Amino acid sequence: MSALIRQVALVSLTQTVPARVVMQISAALQKQATRDLGPVWDVQATVDTFDQLGHVPVGTWPIVIGGRVPAGAGGFHTDRNGQPLSIVRANTDIDVLCQTCSHEMIEMLVDPFGSRFVPGDSPMPNQGRVNFLVEACDPSEAAQFGYTVNNMLVSDFYTPNYFDPVQSSGVRYSFTGAITEPRQVLDGGYLSWQDPVSAHFFQERRIDTDEPDFEDLGAPTDARMTPREFIDRTMDHFTQEAISAGRKSAAMASNLVPEKLDQAMNSQAAVWQELVERLTGGEDGRKEERAFGTLRRPPRAPKVA
Numbered sequence: 001m002s003a004l005i006r007q008v009a010l011v012s013l014t015q016t017v018p019a020r021v022v023m024q025i026s027a028a029l030q031k032q033a034t035r036d037l038g039p040v041w042d043v044q045a046t047v048d049t050f051d052q053l054g055h056v057p058v059g060t061w062p063i064v065i066g067g068r069v070p071a072g073a074g075g076f077h078t079d080r081n082g083q084p085l086s087i088v089r090a091n092t093d094i095d096v097l098c099q100t101c102s103h104e105m106i107e108m109l110v111d112p113f114g115s116r117f118v119p120g121d122s123p124m125p126n127q128g129r130v131n132f133l134v135e136a137c138d139p140s141e142a143a144q145f146g147y148t149v150n151n152m153l154v155s156d157f158y159t160p161n162y163f164d165p166v167q168s169s170g171v172r173y174s175f176t177g178a179i180t181e182p183r184q185v186l187d188g189g190y191l192s193w194q195d196p197v198s199a200h201f202f203q204e205r206r207i208d209t210d211e212p213d214f215e216d217l218g219a220p221t222d223a224r225m226t227p228r229e230f231i232d233r234t235m236d237h238f239t240q241e242a243i244s245a246g247r248k249s250a251a252m253a254s255n256l257v258p259e260k261l262d263q264a265m266n267s268q269a270a271v272w273q274e275l276v277e278r279l280t281g282g283e284d285g286r287k288e289e290r291a292f293g294t295l296r297r298p299p300r301a302p303k304v305a
Contacts, residue, residue, distance in 0.1 A: 114228030142188030
């Protein structure tokens with residue numbers, strides 16, 4: 001049985017991020033979802049761009065790019081029907097913006113409702129068995145572990161083997177290979193879990209520290225808040241700092257600078273434009289259309305006696 005196709009919408013609510021940028025990001029995210037994420041996590045998804053929220057079809061999950069997003073509001077949310085929605089801050093750095101959207105898309109597709117857990121032994125000494133929250137990008141969310149799609153920066157993500165009980169040779173723990181063992185947390189990242197005894201959420205963080213830093217986040221006080229929403233509100237500012245380094249520190253899958261990419265795209269567009277003009281414009285164009293059999297003249301009106 002084939003996987004259910006999930007539909008994601010990318011919508012910008014600010015002129016800071018124009019439609020052409022949103023469409024470029026959407027194309028990169030669609031390729032990442034289809035080529036990279038889908039085979040690893042057994043998900044299928046479409047990623048489309050819309051000019052306003054009112055045009056997003058019912059049943060499609062939006063990633064909203066907003067102008068002024070206060071602290072704690074970025075990341076995963078659910079609407080009154082329990083459907084997922086993500087909010088991303090506008091950014092004029094397209095790599096930072098694309099990686100942030102990629103992060104939200106991946107976690108939305110892997111855990112749409114923000115409450116998927118995997119049991120395992122706690123990283124904290126003497127805590128025992130816990131439930132890890134599945135947030136596929138958090139342990140390697142820093143920009144230096146990202147990679148490029150269409151020469152745009154996207155987020156690394158861990159694989160289902162990330163929660164294996166022991167390390168095995170030849171096993172891929174994250175898409176880029178940056179994570180090399182189960183439950184590893186890289187610089188700038190974190191791992192979240194819930195203690196079934198206290199119901200508190202805990203984290204292992206490696207943010208501005210060489211050794212793991214363990215934090216007790218307490219328990220959500222709002223019963224309507226999903227586990228991921230609770231975590232995202234707590235970690236929103238850390239995520240922004242981790243991603244803000246952008247392309248400069250990332251392990252590039254392509255060494256093209258944006259100017260080279262623009263040059264290639266413009267050359268491609270010029271070839272297409274020339275072909276379109278030949279096929280549709282002027283007498284020469286009409287002759288070419290006839291040769292291809294594409295010119296269709298309207299039927300003549302019958303003569304009136």
